[in-house]
Amino acid sequence: MFDILVSMFSYSYGIRAIVVGILVALCASLLGVSLILKKYAMVGDGLSHVGFGSLAIATALNVAPLEVSLPIMIVVAFILLKISENSKIKGDSAIALISTSALAIGVVVISVTSGMNIDVYNYMFGSILAISQSDMILCIILSVIVITLFILFYNRIFAVTFDENSAKAMGVRTNYYNMLIAILTAVTIVIGMKLMGALLISGLLIFPALSSMRVFKKFKSVVISSAIISIACVFIGIYLSFAFNNLATGACIVCVNLVVFFVCWLVAFIKQKVELNKRKKQVVLENKQE
Amino acid sequence: MSLINCKNLTVAYEGKTVLSNLNFEIEKGWRVFVIGENGSGKTTLMQTMLGLKKPLEGKIIYGDGLKHNDIGYLPQQREIKKDFPASVYEVVLSGRLNKCGLFYTKKDKQAALESMAKLDILDLKNNSFKDLSGGQQQRVLLARALCATNKILMLDEPLTGLDSKTSAYLSSLLLDLNTKHEITLIIISHNFESTMNLSTHILHLNDNQVFFGTTKDYKKTTYYKLMGGK
Structure with a gap:
């Protein structure tokens, strides 16, 4: 196992994957908490599908995929949020509409141009080989921005997540912060897309x-704990992907996350049982004393 | 000058007028209870007074040095995410957002502790919000609202869904806040009995302003008898 780790770090692509992985893990986990509690998990999922569409179009046009996807994704994040706030069209169905359309357009564009090849497979499910030097630099810059904004507005993000109306009553511009959460999510998806795969990156946001x-x-x-869990899972996932001959990285990371989720669920379950037993014993003791 | 003055106010919910031509003034130290049937627009009125919604017509004038961020607000219970992972302290402290910059100062933390002390929940400080009982959660949210203000609290059905003992306890806390700490209260309530016991003034709504005045005067009206008063 140690040998594999050493050889992973001896390749420059291995190091790039680890750097990008850790940064994306950090961004995704910070935002994920708010996304879930605000019931925006589907916004993240919808965005990632749109990401795939924009990657496909960028590849067909032979332009830099991440740089092209970034503005598209930010605009889409804005639209998705506006749609989910509009009560006339139900938010979740509108998101499903947009995400499947983007996926379909992406597939059509790919079929017409390059056809289904290994690059497309990598875009869908992630690869440690896919990250170039310039991708890594873009990722470092953007993730520093995401993390800084999250820390600066942490208290406001908490308030907007917990109870939007009260936050608004206190003069917090809740629209801006909802937008901030959506845009940061879009940015995180863009920088994580190559490593995680467009179809699997929402797992990194949610798990x-x-x-x-x-x-x-x-x-x-x-x-804090979800940041730690996320980084650990990404690290193990990349290791597995490397160890098993470049197995789809996104899939490895999501599978590791799934295992961790089950462990956490089990821990919570056992904890609950133990507390229940304690309380029962206490009641029995109190009854005896009486 | 009155604390809040509503002039020819018309409020709307999703574009539809729910209440029109409201005229009333609220003075410092009053305990104003807003009553009326379900769907009569009580919550919409409160949210308009808070600045969450824009009035369709008319004006809301704040006086007596009251500013927008001086109001403490307790929303209806169903708007609160009851399974939210947060400590009691985190929730209460978030009431200071209107006073602080990006981060909470020592003064904010002190204010949070003080308002927790006033509502007797200091011992719950590190507990998780989602593990609390309904009455405890209500007190935590009241402490959060209290953090935001030393002038006026707007409470949307604070006693609904609580058992009679908890409800009586919370009522006495509210009375304390008003008498000892001079905090003006505007409360939406469905409990007629506690309304009559606690209020100094009544605002009765039904499409428009049915009654506004002192509780004593309200008891002389026919509405009072219609609502089941003796």
């Missing part, structure tokens, strides 16, 4: 936060 919510009960501990 770590859900896992840590099983075990932790405070907002700050949920945020």
